[in-house]
Amino acid sequence: MARILIxxxxxxxxxxxxxxLRLDGHDTAEAADGAEGLERLGDxxxxxxxxxxxxxxxxxxxxxxxASSAFPDLKxxxxxxxxxxRERADDLMTKVVDVVDKPFSLLDxxxxxxxxxxx
Numbered sequence: 001m002a003r004i005l006i007x008x009x010x011x012x013x014x015x016x017x018x019x020x021l022r023l024d025g026h027d028t029a030e031a032a033d034g035a036e037g038l039e040r041l042g043d044x045x046x047x048x049x050x051x052x053x054x055x056x057x058x059x060x061x062x063x064x065x066x067a068s069s070a071f072p073d074l075k076x077x078x079x080x081x082x083x084x085x086r087e088r089a090d091d092l093m094t095k096v097v098d099v100v101d102k103p104f105s106l107l108d109x110x111x112x113x114x115x116x117x118x119x
Contacts, residue, residue: 001025002047002117007037007063008079009055013102017050020106021113034058038066046074048116053080053099068095077116079104 004026008014011032018028029046031037035058037051049067053060064076076095081102097116100109 001027002113003027003029003045004048004050004113005029005031005037005040005046007031007034007040007049007051007055007060009033009052016106017109020110024110024113026113034060034063037063038070041067041071041074046071048075048077048113050077050079050113050116053078064096075116075119077112079109 001024004021006014006018006021006028008017009032014030014032018030021028029040031040033055034051037049038058041049049064051060051063060078064078067074067076075097077097078099079102080099097119098112100112104112
């Protein structure tokens with residue numbers, strides 16, 4: 001299966017998503033903000049970056065820009081609960097597979113990840 005980095009500042013949501021993706025057989029790593037996420041990306045090869053947009057230190061937009069420059073083959077899937085944040089991601093649409101709206105169900109995020117990995 002895939003190696004996925006989950007970057008989300010909300011601890012409970014991050015661990016919920018990680019657990020769900022591990023049940024699908026994926027290897028997951030976690031980061032609490034964009035800066036930590038960028039550092040973790042350097043630790044090894046990942047197939048997918050699943051990141052919240054709105055986070056402290058470095059937001060998901062900046063993380064996606066830096067990650068796509070440093071790791072051009074990395075697939076990126078963003079999550080947001082804010083409509084205006086989704087609009088900010090428009091300039092990334094050539095680099096990002098999709099933006100998933102929060103709140104989402106377990107089935108929604110598993111399906112979004114499967115579709116992102118299939119692209």
